[in-house]
Amino acid sequence: MARDVKQxxxxxxxxxxxxxxxxxxxxxxxxxxxxxxxxxFYHYFKSKEDFGLQVxxxxxxxxxxxxxxCLGDTRLSPLKRVRRFFEISEEKYRTEGYLGCLLGGLGQxxxxxxxxxxxxxxxxxxxxxxxxxxxxxxAVAEGExxxxxxxxxxAKLLVNCWxxxxxxxxxxxxxxxxxxxxDFYFHAVAx
Amino acid sequence: MARDVKQxxxxxxxxxxxxxxxxxxxxxxxxxxxxxxxxxFYHYFKSKEDFGLQVxxxxxxxxxxxxxxCLGDTRLSPLKRVRRFFEISEEKYRTEGYLGCLLGGLGQxxxxxxxxxxxxxxxxxxxxxxxxxxxxxxAVAEGExxxxxxxxxxAKLLVNCWxxxxxxxxxxxxxxxxxxxxDFYFHAVAx
Numbered sequence: 481m482a483r484d485v486k487q488x489x490x491x492x493x494x495x496x497x498x499x500x501x502x503x504x505x506x507x508x509x510x511x512x513x514x515x516x517x518x519x520x521f522y523h524y525f526k527s528k529e530d531f532g533l534q535v536x537x538x539x540x541x542x543x544x545x546x547x548x549x550c551l552g553d554t555r556l557s558p559l560k561r562v563r564r565f566f567e568i569s570e571e572k573y574r575t576e577g578y579l580g581c582l583l584g585g586l587g588q589x590x591x592x593x594x595x596x597x598x599x600x601x602x603x604x605x606x607x608x609x610x611x612x613x614x615x616x617x618x619a620v621a622e623g624e625x626x627x628x629x630x631x632x633x634x635a636k637l638l639v640n641c642w643x644x645x646x647x648x649x650x651x652x653x654x655x656x657x658x659x660x661x662x663d664f665y666f667h668a669v670a671x
Numbered sequence: 672m673a674r675d676v677k678q679x680x681x682x683x684x685x686x687x688x689x690x691x692x693x694x695x696x697x698x699x700x701x702x703x704x705x706x707x708x709x710x711x712f713y714h715y716f717k718s719k720e721d722f723g724l725q726v727x728x729x730x731x732x733x734x735x736x737x738x739x740x741c742l743g744d745t746r747l748s749p750l751k752r753v754r755r756f757f758e759i760s761e762e763k764y765r766t767e768g769y770l771g772c773l774l775g776g777l778g779q780x781x782x783x784x785x786x787x788x789x790x791x792x793x794x795x796x797x798x799x800x801x802x803x804x805x806x807x808x809x810a811v812a813e814g815e816x817x818x819x820x821x822x823x824x825x826a827k828l829l830v831n832c833w834x835x836x837x838x839x840x841x842x843x844x845x846x847x848x849x850x851x852x853x854d855f856y857f858h859a860v861a862x
Contacts, residue, residue, distance in 0.1 A: 499783040588771070588775060588780060589695075592770055639835075
């Protein structure tokens with residue numbers, strides 16, 4: 481039972497942090513939204529920071545599951561596997577109402593004031609980049625990308641450009657920036 | 672005199688909002704940092720929101736000045752003018768300690784909770800995109816880009832990818848993501 485409440489707080493935390501960001505989200509509002517008794521927050525979390533970090537961990541679990549699903553789909557070519565991951569992210573953003581990416585949101589809001597969050601978010605991007613780079617390396621091995629391609633650099637670029645497109649998608653409440661970015665990137669790397 | 676205090680609050684506001692974001696920045700901290708008597712904030716601004724919007728206007732004045740300087744430099748080819756604008760932005764980020772772009776920061780933090788800021792930031796990106804698109808159109812006219820190039824789409828893409836690179840630069844406290852993004856983009860559009 482205790483575990484369920486914690487899980488519910490974290491799950492709701494992902495949605496509420498996506499919408500509100502960190503500083504605008506009050507613990508009281510989170511407890512209200514989950515019908516959790518006041519005072520019990522600190523039973524589950526050491527601090528709001530601890531909560532935020534655990535919400536990121538939960539978010540990353542989903543990201544890794546998406547990466548597992550797409551990058552492991554050997555029916556597709558390696559480049560198509562990578563593109564598929566971003567396409568399912570686009571679908572996710574759309575169904576959530578175009579709130580973009582939690583890592584981008586918290587990274588922008590908090591990295592100027594919190595070394596803990598700055599390092600945490602950077603670490604997450606770095607992990608995603610490493611997994612994409614591994615798949616791009618496969619693309620090189622299979623001749624989809626030229627030999628000697630700097631796959632780590634190319635993976636980082638993709639993650640970074642995606643985050644900018646995700647911000648614009650959040651501002652416009654529209655998928656177009658995401659699709660246009662993917663078209664541009666995959667056209668460029670295939671050239 | 673009154674005008675100077677207001678200007679100082681706005682100038683300091685750019686720096687403090689870049690560092691702290693919106694919700695983490697207290698009016699009291701801003702007044703402290705500028706040695707402004709308590710209570711006078713609302714003499715100059717209707718609300719914190721009004722202040723934030725005016726800070727964005729000041730930031731945009733600088734952005735437009737940078738665009739004037741670079742896009743008007745006819746000694747460079749149109750594509751080089753565009754690239755130069757982002758290169759001076761990179762220099763600016765570096766001298767500020769890699770805090771990235773205020774529009775990206777406030778856009779991420781506030782667009783889920785404030786329609787006013789969402790529209791404002793989108794309008795700013797849209798203006799920057801339009802100015803870059805005009806210069807890319809010039810690049811088409813001068814044969815630097817192929818006829819029929821969708822210059823508005825290409826300009827928006829550049830602004831969006833830049834914002835993602837700016838976030839990563841903020842996280843890493845490093846220029847590399849910005850330079851790598853520009854290299855990738857200009858290599859791709861020239862291909």
